[in-house]
Amino acid sequence: xxxxxxxxxxxxxxxxxxxxxxxxxxxxxxxxxxxxxxxxxxxxxxxxxxxxxxxxxxxxxxxxxxxxxxxxxxxxxxxxxxxxxxxxxxxxxxxxxxxxxxxxxxxxxxxxxxxxxxxxxxxxxxxxxxxxxxxxxxxxxxxxxxxxxxxxxxxxxxxxxxxxxxxxxxxxxxxxxxxxxxxxxxxxxxxxxxxxxxxxxxxxxxxxxxxxxxxxxxxxxxxxxxxxxxxxxxxxxxxxxxxxxxxxxxxxxxxxxxxxxxxxxxxxxxxxxxxxxxxxxxxxxxxxxxxxxxxxxxxxxxxxxxxxxxxxxxxxxxxxxxxxxxxxxxxxxxxxxxxxxxxxxxxxxxxxxxxxxxxxxxxxxxxxxxxxxxxxxxxxxxxxxxxxxx
Amino acid sequence: xxxxxxxxxxxxxxxxxxxxxxxxxxxxxxxxxxxxxxxxxxxxxxxxxxxxxxxxxxxxxxxxxxxxxxxxxxxxxxxxxxxxxxxxxxxxxxxxxxxxxxxxxxxxxxxxxxxxxxxxxxxxxxxxxxxxxxxxxxxxxxxxxxxxxxxxxxxxxxxxxxxxxxxxxxxxxxxxxxxxxxxxxxxxxxxxxxxxxxxxxxxxxxxxxxxxxxxxxxxxxxxxxxxxxxxxxxxxxxxxxxxxxxxxxxxxxxxxxxxxxxxxxxxxxxxxxx
Numbered sequence: 017x018x019x020x021x022x023x024x025x026x027x028x029x030x031x032x033x034x035x036x037x038x039x040x041x042x043x044x045x046x047x048x049x050x051x052x053x054x055x056x057x058x059x060x061x062x063x064x065x066x067x068x069x070x071x072x073x074x075x076x077x078x079x080x081x082x083x084x085x086x087x088x089x090x091x092x093x094x095x096x097x098x099x100x101x102x103x104x105x106x107x108x109x110x111x112x113x114x115x116x117x118x119x120x121x122x123x124x125x126x127x128x129x130x131x132x133x134x135x136x137x138x139x140x141x142x143x144x145x146x147x148x149x150x151x152x153x154x155x156x157x158x159x160x161x162x163x164x165x166x167x168x169x170x171x172x173x174x175x176x177x178x179x180x181x182x183x184x185x186x187x188x189x190x191x192x193x194x195x196x197x198x199x200x201x202x203x204x205x206x207x208x209x210x211x212x213x214x215x216x217x218x219x220x221x222x223x224x225x226x227x228x229x230x231x232x233x234x235x236x237x238x239x240x241x242x243x244x245x246x247x248x249x250x251x252x253x254x255x256x257x258x259x260x261x262x263x264x265x266x267x268x269x270x271x272x273x274x275x276x277x278x279x280x281x282x283x284x285x286x287x288x289x290x291x292x293x294x295x296x297x298x299x300x301x302x303x304x305x306x307x308x309x310x311x312x313x314x315x316x317x318x319x320x321x322x323x324x325x326x327x328x329x330x331x332x333x334x335x336x337x338x339x340x341x342x343x344x345x346x347x348x349x350x351x352x353x354x355x356x357x358x359x360x361x362x363x364x365x366x367x368x369x370x371x372x373x374x375x376x377x378x379x380x381x382x383x384x385x386x387x388x389x390x391x392x393x394x395x396x397x398x399x400x401x402x403x404x405x406x
Numbered sequence: 407x408x409x410x411x412x413x414x415x416x417x418x419x420x421x422x423x424x425x426x427x428x429x430x431x432x433x434x435x436x437x438x439x440x441x442x443x444x445x446x447x448x449x450x451x452x453x454x455x456x457x458x459x460x461x462x463x464x465x466x467x468x469x470x471x472x473x474x475x476x477x478x479x480x481x482x483x484x485x486x487x488x489x490x491x492x493x494x495x496x497x498x499x500x501x502x503x504x505x506x507x508x509x510x511x512x513x514x515x516x517x518x519x520x521x522x523x524x525x526x527x528x529x530x531x532x533x534x535x536x537x538x539x540x541x542x543x544x545x546x547x548x549x550x551x552x553x554x555x556x557x558x559x560x561x562x563x564x565x566x567x568x569x570x571x572x573x574x575x576x577x578x579x580x581x582x583x584x585x586x587x588x589x590x591x592x593x594x595x596x597x598x599x600x601x602x603x604x605x606x607x608x609x610x611x612x613x614x615x616x617x618x619x620x621x622x623x624x625x626x627x628x629x630x631x632x633x634x635x636x637x638x639x640x641x642x643x644x645x646x647x648x649x650x651x652x653x654x655x656x657x658x659x660x661x662x663x664x665x666x667x668x669x670x671x672x673x674x675x676x677x678x679x680x
Contacts, residue, residue: 088578101572120581
């Protein structure tokens with residue numbers, strides 16, 4: 017097990033800068049998640065750690081030792097590839113045994129058998145061991161690929177979307193399993209995903225990657241509650257956060273946010289909060305983007321005080337809850353998403369009255385799109401600090 | 407009703423196939439028949455004759471035929487061996503690495519097969535004379551690369567391209583060195599293509615006539631050229647000629663029959679990309 021550090025790693029493919037100065041420090045025994053949209057460079061980071069690719073600049077360190085010139089065979093890493101990369105000519109058993117049979121990591125056959133049985137049991141594939149990869153479904157192949165990594169005892173597990181092709185039920189149970197397994201094995205694990213739920217559930221810390229750069233590193237809650245910019249805020253959370261382009265007016269006793277809704281300017285008073293008010297005063301904020309999570313918009317089908325009239329754009333059930341999207345006719349925030357219980361009778365184009373719970377708002381700069389302040393900030397900072405210590 | 411229709415269709419199909427088989431195999435059968443005929447009966451067109459083994463005795467026991475066969479085996483086998491040793495790494499490089507003018511190089515290799523042999527053989531003759539390669543095993547093996555190498559490289563390259571590069575990465579991570587990966591992981595995967603293209607290359611090299619005719623004479627005498635010896639200046643011993651051809655066709659036929667199932671699949675698999 018090892019501490020993995022990357023220092024200012026750069027890697028280009030032709031003219032495309034895939035990694036542009038990546039610096040991360042993964043602690044020993046940490047479950048570290050790389051999270052970002054497709055093409056952000058997540059897989060390239062794993063490849064650089066595994067030694068499959070050579071960074072053009074920067075250092076790769078295992079336990080403080082520079083590994084740039086060590087080939088991947090000698091780095092003792094176990095990797096799960098996104099496209100499985102199983103050896104087609106070998107049975108599942110031989111696939112899983114391959115690392116333990118190599119000259120470098122030679123293990124005696126009895127122990128190999130034991131470890132494979134153990135991994136097969138966890139991955140629920142004891143019956144598949146004699147099959148060839150061509151006889152497996154994609155989900156099964158993915159489990160074999162996981163199993164092939166698990167039988168080893170590496171410095172670090174590198175997992176590239178290892179659950180992406182499993183069916184939903186298995187994915188959920190694997191997620192739990194994986195987290196527990198990692199804790200038991202006491203292994204360092206770097207995990208790539210583009211699924212927000214996986215990132216939140218698994219990661220001790222999460223690094224948000226965008227276009228080859230690290231946008232933010234922190235615990236799941238830290239990033240969720242204090243995203244460093246709008247990109248991160250939109251990435252973390254499903255349905256996506258609502259961003260409202262608003263003007264701030266008023267005095268330091270009471271500020272009001274004004275924004276347009278269906279062509280009208282509406283005003284919403286900002287509740288008292290020492291942090292928020294201080295920041296507004298300090299920076300002299302006039303225009304901001306207000307971020308409100310979907311669960312912090314309340315709705316009603318009757319007109320009420322403090323509720324604004326909009327129309328329903330869509331209503332879709334996503335399992336144990338539903339998402340209502342309303343139409344607000346403004347070019348910057350044309351739609352607002354909110355969470356509602358299932359089984360509502362909502363017709364499209366009906367009127368719906370919404371209320372924004374401003375005391376959960378997150379403020380972003382309207383030009384920079386960067387985080388400025390949020391309600392209850394001190395509380396969340398304390399939470400993040402507590403999580404870091406664990 | 408439907409069954410009846412299907413059965414009659416089957417019968418018709420089989421009749422057509424038998425007709426085609428007779429058409430395709432007739433020259434071979436005719437050659438086989440001639441090999442058992444005495445010189446006087448060669449031109450009888452009925453199938454009635456007095457079979458004799460005299461021709462076989464004459465060719466196999468009383469001439470240098472075995473030596474010719476041996477020369478052919480050395481030259482064709484050597485050519486295929488060299489092609490495999492050179493071609494497999496070349497195919498790997500063409501499939502995996504990016505380098506300037508890669509496609510042009512691949513096309514250049516393929517283009518060796520474009521020119522008719524007769525077109526290049528005369529300049530080659532002059533060069534071979536000067537270099538002292540004329541009439542040597544090495545010289546023929548070398549020139550046979552024009553025939554066997556492009557075939558092998560293009561088929562095997564397709565196979566390498568079908569292997570996802572992550573498999574090599576996975577093996578690296580599993581602790582294997584490059585050579586171990588190549589022989590343990592990659593060679594088993596390209597084997598069907600390698601075997602079938604090597605076999606085809608062997609048959610082509612075995613059947614080659616123009617190159618050995620011009621580029622060799624007494625020391626190296628492949629069987630294709632040697633057959634001409636049985637065409638005398640004043641008399642043609644068709645019976646002996648037929649024996650010589652029949653025996654020389656045997657290795658190719660035996661090989662092809664043994665692996666015919668793999669031959670078609672092996673050659674088409676790499677070419678069809680999903």
